[in-house]
Amino acid sequence: MRSREFQDTALPFSAKSEGFRLRDLLPAAVLLACGLVALSVASIWSEATDDKFVVVAPPGWSLGRTIALVRSGDGRLVRTGNFANVVFAFSSDPHFAARLRAGGAWLVESAPLAPGCSASKDTES
Secondary structure, three states: OOHHHHHHOOOOOOOOOOOOOOOHHHHHHHEEEEEEHHHHHHHHHHOOOOOOOEEOOOOOHHHHHHHHHHHHHOOOOOOOOOOOOOEEEEOOOOOOHHHHOOOOOOEEEEEOOOOOOOOOOOOOO
């Protein structure tokens, strides 16, 4: 009997009494917010130019459709991304980003050609 009493007192709480609470997500939400702020600051202070853009089209768009969107906005393709719906484009037109957003692009932002976001040109033999 005594060992059973010892085991019962060793448990700090019962699983039935503790439920999920929204505050349990607070640490993850704080980390997410910090990460988004850091990305925003890095984006603002990067060496981005006003004529190079990263274009993110909706998921499921083919590369051809994404390139057609860039060309319809009077832009030129610079590089493709790792996904078919992500490309880097060039346009000196100040209304380029607005036209692409109106055409269906989710994101059109000035950006440098970051090596982590673009497809590699290296080929393996």
